[in-house]
Amino acid sequence: MDENLVPVHFRLNGQQHAMQVPSHELLIDLIRDRIGLTGTKRSCDMEICGSCTVLLDGKAVSSCSLFAFDVDGKEVLTIEGLASEGVLHPLQEAFIQYGGFQCGFCTPGMILLAKSLLDEKPVPTEEEVREYMDANLCRCTGYQMIIESVAAAAEKMRRKT
Amino acid sequence: MSTVIGKNVYRVDGQEKVKGKALYTGDLKLPGMVHGKVLRCPYTHARIRRIDGGKAETIPGVLGVLTRDNLKLATPYLGGIIKDQPVLALEKARYAGDVVAVVAAVDERVAEEALKAIEVDYEELPTAMSVEEALSPNAPLVHEKIERSRPPSYGRGASYIVHEHSNICHHFHYERGDINEGFHRSDFVFEDEFIYPTAQHYPMESTISIASFEGDSVTVWSPSQTPFSVRQEISRVFGMPLSRIRVIVPHVGGGYGGAKGGLPSILAVALSRHVRRPVRVAFSAEENFKTICQPLIKIVLKTGIKKDGTFLARRSEVYLNAGAYVYSTPSVAEKAGYRAHGPYHIPHVQTDSYAVYTNTVPAGAFRGFGGHQAAFAYESQADIIAHRLGMDPIELRRRNLLGRGEEYAPGDTPIDCDLKGMLDELAEAIEWDKKEESPKGSRFKRAKGIACAVKDGGGSGKSASASVRIMSDGSAVLATGSVEIGQGVRTTMMQIAAEELTLPVDKVEVAELDTHTTPFDHSTNASSATIVMGQAVLRAARDARAQLLSTAASSLGVPVEQVQLREGRIIVKEKSWSFPEIMRLCFANVGGEVVGRGSFNQTRDENVPLGQRSPFWEVGFGGAEVEVDEWTGTVRILKYVSVTDAGKMIHPLHCRGQDEGAVLFGIGLSLYEELLYEDGRLANPNLIDYRLPRFRDLPHSFASRIREDGGGPGPYGAKGIGEGGILGVAPAICNAVFNATGVRIRQVPLKGERVWRALGKPAAKTTVQNS
Numbered sequence: 001m002d003e004n005l006v007p008v009h010f011r012l013n014g015q016q017h018a019m020q021v022p023s024h025e026l027l028i029d030l031i032r033d034r035i036g037l038t039g040t041k042r043s044c045d046m047e048i049c050g051s052c053t054v055l056l057d058g059k060a061v062s063s064c065s066l067f068a069f070d071v072d073g074k075e076v077l078t079i080e081g082l083a084s085e086g087v088l089h090p091l092q093e094a095f096i097q098y099g100g101f102q103c104g105f106c107t108p109g110m111i112l113l114a115k116s117l118l119d120e121k122p123v124p125t126e127e128e129v130r131e132y133m134d135a136n137l138c139r140c141t142g143y144q145m146i147i148e149s150v151a152a153a154a155e156k157m158r159r160k161t
Numbered sequence: 162m163s164t165v166i167g168k169n170v171y172r173v174d175g176q177e178k179v180k181g182k183a184l185y186t187g188d189l190k191l192p193g194m195v196h197g198k199v200l201r202c203p204y205t206h207a208r209i210r211r212i213d214g215g216k217a218e219t220i221p222g223v224l225g226v227l228t229r230d231n232l233k234l235a236t237p238y239l240g241g242i243i244k245d246q247p248v249l250a251l252e253k254a255r256y257a258g259d260v261v262a263v264v265a266a267v268d269e270r271v272a273e274e275a276l277k278a279i280e281v282d283y284e285e286l287p288t289a290m291s292v293e294e295a296l297s298p299n300a301p302l303v304h305e306k307i308e309r310s311r312p313p314s315y316g317r318g319a320s321y322i323v324h325e326h327s328n329i330c331h332h333f334h335y336e337r338g339d340i341n342e343g344f345h346r347s348d349f350v351f352e353d354e355f356i357y358p359t360a361q362h363y364p365m366e367s368t369i370s371i372a373s374f375e376g377d378s379v380t381v382w383s384p385s386q387t388p389f390s391v392r393q394e395i396s397r398v399f400g401m402p403l404s405r406i407r408v409i410v411p412h413v414g415g416g417y418g419g420a421k422g423g424l425p426s427i428l429a430v431a432l433s434r435h436v437r438r439p440v441r442v443a444f445s446a447e448e449n450f451k452t453i454c455q456p457l458i459k460i461v462l463k464t465g466i467k468k469d470g471t472f473l474a475r476r477s478e479v480y481l482n483a484g485a486y487v488y489s490t491p492s493v494a495e496k497a498g499y500r501a502h503g504p505y506h507i508p509h510v511q512t513d514s515y516a517v518y519t520n521t522v523p524a525g526a527f528r529g530f531g532g533h534q535a536a537f538a539y540e541s542q543a544d545i546i547a548h549r550l551g552m553d554p555i556e557l558r559r560r561n562l563l564g565r566g567e568e569y570a571p572g573d574t575p576i577d578c579d580l581k582g583m584l585d586e587l588a589e590a591i592e593w594d595k596k597e598e599s600p601k602g603s604r605f606k607r608a609k610g611i612a613c614a615v616k617d618g619g620g621s622g623k624s625a626s627a628s629v630r631i632m633s634d635g636s637a638v639l640a641t642g643s644v645e646i647g648q649g650v651r652t653t654m655m656q657i658a659a660e661e662l663t664l665p666v667d668k669v670e671v672a673e674l675d676t677h678t679t680p681f682d683h684s685t686n687a688s689s690a691t692i693v694m695g696q697a698v699l700r701a702a703r704d705a706r707a708q709l710l711s712t713a714a715s716s717l718g719v720p721v722e723q724v725q726l727r728e729g730r731i732i733v734k735e736k737s738w739s740f741p742e743i744m745r746l747c748f749a750n751v752g753g754e755v756v757g758r759g760s761f762n763q764t765r766d767e768n769v770p771l772g773q774r775s776p777f778w779e780v781g782f783g784g785a786e787v788e789v790d791e792w793t794g795t796v797r798i799l800k801y802v803s804v805t806d807a808g809k810m811i812h813p814l815h816c817r818g819q820d821e822g823a824v825l826f827g828i829g830l831s832l833y834e835e836l837l838y839e840d841g842r843l844a845n846p847n848l849i850d851y852r853l854p855r856f857r858d859l860p861h862s863f864a865s866r867i868r869e870d871g872g873g874p875g876p877y878g879a880k881g882i883g884e885g886g887i888l889g890v891a892p893a894i895c896n897a898v899f900n901a902t903g904v905r906i907r908q909v910p911l912k913g914e915r916v917w918r919a920l921g922k923p924a925a926k927t928t929v930q931n932s
Contacts (some may be wrong), residue, residue, distance in 0.1 A: 038188035039181020041414070042367045044446050048848040051365055081183030092179035096171055099814045102647030102822065104178030105365040105414030111179060134856040137848075139365055139415050140647045143859045144823030145814075 002058050010071040013037075013081025021068040027061075031078060038106045039079035050136030053109030054078050060116040060135065079108035082115065090108035090160075091115055091153040100149030102140035110136050114150045123158055126151065164728075165656045166877055168631050169917055170666050172652040174412065174645060183412040186369045189442055194371070197432045197442035198272035200262040200279050201451065202254030203481050205290070205841030206301065206520045210282040214262060214732040217278035224436040226279065228262045234889055235400030239427060239486075241390070243330060244308050246486035246523070248427055253286065255303055255485035257842040258451030260424070265432040265440050273588050284923055288520045288841055292459065292480045295328040295519045303328055303485060303518035313495065313801060319770040330483060331491035331516035332902060333498045335770055337571060343474025343509025347465030349549070350474075352928040353542050355909040357534040357891070358835040359457040359482060361846075362468060362527060363853060366414020367449045368421040372429035373439035378405040379430055384413040385422020386644050387684040392676050394423065410674040416646035417826070418526035420453050420488055427690040450846030454836055456490050456516075456524030457482040458497060458531070460538035465509075470550055470557045474509035477501035479535075481524065483516040488525030490516045496617070497531025499570075499771060502617040503539040504562040504580050504780075510570075511521035522836070522843060525687060528826055529887045532616035536781070537909065540612035540892030549929060554896065555588050556710040558613055565872075572768035574775045577872045577880070578806045580613065583782050587611055590802040590866060591784030599901065607799070610757045610896025614888035618881045619776025619874075620687030626680035626760035627697040629705040632818070633742025634751040635729075637662060637705070640672045641698055642682025643690040648883060649815035650690045654698045656811055657876050662703035663729050664740070673761060680758070688881030691811065692776050696761040705757025711756065712747045713738075754863050777873050777880045780806050783824070783889025788863075794917025796898060798830060800862035803889070808873025808880035820865040827890025829854035831909045872878045 004023040012018070012035065021030060031054065032039050040063055043051040047065040054063045055077040056070075091111050094100065101107040110133070117124060117132040124132070129150050135161045136148060177183035202619030207517050214226030229251050237251060238244040250261045266272035267484050289295035289303065305332055313321050315333075322332040343405045363755075370383040370602055379401070385391045388408040400902050408426075425442040432440040444452060458481050465474035479498050483490040498514030547557040563569065569576060588594070588611070597607045627641045639658045643650045651671040659669045672679065682694060707728055714721040723733050730737040738746065747753070763773050786800040803824050810816045833852035837844045845851045865886070891909045898916065899905050906919050 029336035032188075037181070038184065041185075041365070042187070043367065044848040046446075046847060046849060048852075049365065079179075083180055088176075088179065093178050096175035099818045100273070101178055101363065102649070102818055103413060103415040104174065104183055104647065105185065107178050108181040130856045137361055137365070137853055137855060139826075139853065140207070140822050141818055142823075144821050144855050144863055145818060147856070147859075 005093065006069040008069050008072040010043050010073065011075045013078060019124060023069065025068040027063040027066040027068050031063060035081050037078050041105055041108060043105070048108045048137070049120060053112045053136060055112050055116055058116065058119055062115045079112060082111065090156045091150070094149040094153035094156065098149040098152050099145040100141065106136060106138045110138060110146060114153070118154055118157065123154055164660065165666055166660050166811055167813065169812060170652065170656060173655055173671055174651060181809035185412045185414050186371060186384050189371060189382055191371065191373055191439040194439040194441055195265050195267055195436065196269045196272050197263050197265050197429060197440045198269060198276055199260050199448065202250065202259040202261050202278045203257060204254065204283055204285050205257050206253070206255060206286040206288045207283040208253045208286055209261065210284055212262065213280040216280065217264060217275040220271065220275050220278060222267040224265045224273045224438065225432065226262060226264045226275065227435055234398050236398055238308065239394060239398065241489065242311065242491045243487050245304055248431060251608055256522060258522060259485065263432055265436045271653045273389045286419040289328060289808065290390065290519055290521055290838060290841060292482050292519065294482055294515045295517045300328060301394055302326065303520060311691045313773045314765065316767045316769045316772045318570070322341045323599050328518040329515050330487055330518050331494050333495040333514040334512065335498060338509030338648035340474055340509050340511040344465045345472045348468040348548060350465045350930045351542060351546055352461070352463040353545060353907060355460045355538040355541060357458045357537050358521065359524065359909060360455040360527065360834045361450050361831055361836060361851060362419035363416040364415030364417060364419055364421060367446055368425050368444040368452055369442065370425040370429045370658045371441045372426065372433040374433045374437060379433065380409065381426050381430060382409050382411055383426045385410060385426070386416045386646060386686055388422065388644065388674060388676055389642060389681055391422050391426050394427060398427060399430060408676040413644060413646045417528040418530065420525050422670040422838065424452060437743055446848065447846045451522055451843060453488060453525050454484065454522045455527035456484070456493060458534040460501065460534065462501065462538045462542050464546065465540060466546060469553050470560050471544070472507045472561045472571055473507050475502055475507050477512040479512070479514035481516045482519050482521060484519060484523040485514060486523040488523055488687065490524045493526065493531045497535050499615050499854040500532050500535040500610050501539060503536070504563055504613055506563055506567065518764060520790065520841065521838065528823065529884050530687065532614065532884065533827060533887045533891065536612060536614035540614060540889065541895050541907065544610065544896040544899060553621060554611060555593060556582060558584055562613065568647040570770050572766070573770060576663070576779065577806055578780055581869050583780060583804050583868065584613060586866060587782045587784050587802060587804045590804065590864060591786065591800070597786060606789045606791060607786065608897050608899040609784065610893045610900055611784045612780045612889035612892035612896065615818050616779050616884065616888060617775030618687060618779030619689045619692050619770060620684070621763065621773050623683050623689060623693045623761065623763045625682045625694045625756065627694060627701040628680050629701040629757040631662070631705050631709060631740070631744070631755040633744045633748060635744055636668045636670065637664060638670045638672055638678045639698065641694050642674060642679050643694040644674060644685040646685060648819055649812055650685070651816065653691055653811050654694060657695055658702045659697045661699060662706055663726055665729065688779050688883035690778065691879050692873065692875040695879060697759045699876045700759025701757045705755050708755045708757060713743050716747045729875065737738060779881055779885045781885035781888030782907055783893040785897045787885065787894060787901060789898055789901045789916065791902065791920055794913040794915065794920060796894065796911045796916055798828065798860040798894065801860040802864050805882055806864045806868040806870050806880065807882045807883040808871055808875065809869050809878040810867060811877065811879055816867050817865050819883050820867060822855050823884055823886030824865070825854050825859065826892060827887040828858055831891040831894050831911060832858070833910050833912065835910050
């Protein structure tokens with residue numbers, strides 16, 4: 001098959017990458033298949049569920065609906081890059097402690113979406129958490145315990161700073 | 162003294178899941194792995210005159226094409242209760258989406274190109290989409306012949322009726338008392354019809370499997386809730402001994418009854434055998450929608466009562482749209498019929514429940530399993546009755562609810578919880594006595610509604626076994642066939658084993674589920690694991706403990722009665738040894754282990770209507786406060802209270818997660834979720850057109866009250882709670898909508914348009930006879 005290759009330079013989880021990607025390649029496939037980080041999950045494949053959420057320059061995006069070349073010159077964070085030196089991010093810790101997941105399939109996307117929220121608004125109200133997190137779907141938890149997890153993480157991060 | 166039971170210990174899969182390190186089937190890459198794709202029939206019902214994969218096979222990158230003409234099997238049909246689904250369509254395809262051919266290629270794009278090159282000549286056939294169409298006199302038969310593999314062995318009062326040359330594939334009949342006498346003695350008889358929609362499970366992880374042949378053996382990776390059944394099906398269809406089939410269950414991205422490991426496993430095995438490479442078959446979200454669904458259920462409920470509100474008689478007619486292949490729908494039909502009496506004392510009961518083939522997506526098990534549909538009918542009707550009598554709905558229910566120890570049906574397990582106590586708690590939690598006033602003249606109308614439901618929990622035909630191995634260093638490995646679908650079962654089982662061995666939780670590992678090494682388990686469904694597998698694990702741990710104590714006794718040369726296990730130490734009088742010390746002593750430094758085994762088996766009982774006693778009663782009481790916008794028909798849930806009984810919570814946080822998750826499932830089904838057909842094809846097989854519940858659908862006031870009233874058959878008095886929460890949602894909401902607007906809606910989901918249209922109509926459809 002004829003492949004139009006596009007050069008891309010980007011940082012992924014703090015590491016610089018330079019590669020040639022086919023022009024039709026999606027960001028999710030770049031991350032999962034080319035780089036081999038499978039924490040980013042594919043589900044609805046149409047930008048509704050948010051399982052494939054990654055942070056692009058700090059903002060939550062659906063990697064199923066972006067081209068790989070869209071990351072050129074940008075900084076990408078996937079779930080694998082969130083814990084630093086083996087220490088869980090407060091969100092990761094809180095999701096375990098407060099029951100913020102069950103099957104875990106939506107969890108990487110959910111945690112990254114929450115990170116994007118807390119980066120924007122370190123002390124969100126419950127209403128703001130609901131509104132912001134409404135971008136992603138979870139079929140297991142019923143959402144209440146995700147909201148509690150995000151609130152607990154925000155509180156812990158606030159106390160630290 | 163319990164150290165870990167009832168404690169929110171960290172879940173065993175927690176770290177992996179929050180770090181993105183948990184590997185699901187779709188994350189696995191095997192050397193040389195290729196990709197399978199499915200050709201699906203675009204027609205609703207069509208004879209296949211000719212199929213030719215020749216051209217597709219010549220496309221570079223295509224490794225093989227399988228059609229009915231070159232797929233060689235020991236038997237071509239899949240299925241449990243009824244073997245009706247050909248692995249690949251044979252003489253005809255039975256719904257738009259039916260599997261006609263599969264290809265294996267180097268990647269999914271090439272595989273999809275190959276699908277387009279497969280030539281198929283179809284001849285369209287007449288169709289039957291609904292139960293009504295399928296039961297009409299000249300309906301086309303979806304299946305000309307129905308091969309029933311194991312006729313159900315019902316007990317007292319229940320029977321199974323065969324219909325020849327009909328689309329009825331299962332007919333469950335049950336009766337007790339004298340239904341005619343019951344109606345005759347009634348002061349009022351109410352008759353209503355209710356419809357609960359067909360819906361998609363939508364686990365976030367789609368249907369997927371990988372199969373890899375090596376020599377005469379095959380290994381399958383599958384996110385199945387029933388890996389041992391998958392192994393059995395592979396054995397039967399491919400004519401292979403069970404010992405050569407190994408099914409491994411990686412992390413699973415949700416289940417809810419969606420049977421997502423079955424069909425793709427079979428297709429992956431067929432392709433891998435054909436092309437001699439590991440093959441991955443992953444369905445897209447749209448294909449998932451076209452693979453299995455919740456059956457649409459119509460329930461006609463006729464209830465006779467005395468003037469004072471006492472229930473006397475109930476006749477239930479239940480119709481399930483089984484789709485083109487039945488999966489578990491016959492069992493859903495039986496359970497929906499059996500559950501249609503509700504948690505009430507009703508002396509005269511008669512039920513007929515039918516599963517009916519149509520040319521729609523196959524239906525099967527779905528969280529709630531006929532229980533929530535039945536509850537929607539009987540709890541809506543309970544309020545219709547209360548309203549007609551001018552009685553408080555709480556009072557009507559209190560008058561009729563079964564007490565602890567009373568029989569739901571003669572022969573079956575007596576009610577094992579305090580239903581009246583739960584009703585009181587529900588009334589208090591939803592503040593039933595505080596009537597919500599809608600502001601005068603406002604288009605927004607507010608009110609509350611309640612519902613009380615039970616289902617026989619724990620499933621049928623259950624058989625589970627577990628092993629606990631104590632290693633030479635005193636750590637232990639637990640092997641259980643319960644599938645971790647998110648409910649936290651691995652953690653729960655670990656807690657039980659740790660408790661019995663008095664070990665700290667980090668000393669007990671839960672092994673990956675692998676049918677080669679994991680002891681047999683029937684299935685992970687029906688809210689059963691804590692009860693069914695829990696007992697097997699408890700016994701296995703106690704067996705291991707007993708062996709450890711007796712080995713220690715003989716090594717120490719003391720009578721076994723003198724050896725005790727306390728807080729992780731073996732104690733003889735004033736001396737004590739740690740696990741590693743005693744293991745060293747017993748096995749003299751060469752290493753060794755103690756292997757404990759335990760099992761649980763349901764046994765047949767002729768005296769029970771369904772042929773087996775229900776392991777326990779699962780409860781779901783719900784209270785909703787809603788706001789209805791009369792201009793748009795939009796229903797908003799302001800408050801929801803769920804009351805259930807876990808008997809004893811082994812992991813309270815996970816129990817809450819189960820109950821809250823089940824309620825949100827119910828809210829989705831009650832307000833939005835519904836599969837729609839247009840011109841014989843599924844019209845909304847994607848998440849843009851099919852609306853799942855979101856954060857914004859979570860009521861602002863939301864409480865799950867989980868009682869621990871004891872009395873469950875599981876370890877430490879536990880009962881299952883995976884589905885209770887879903888049972889009361891639809892009727893509680895519809896009852897609240899009635900109380901807010903005076904309009905009774907007998908069909909969910911309560912989409913704005915449906916409510917708006919109903920608000921415009923004065924018609925009340927209940928037939929009330931004074932007899």
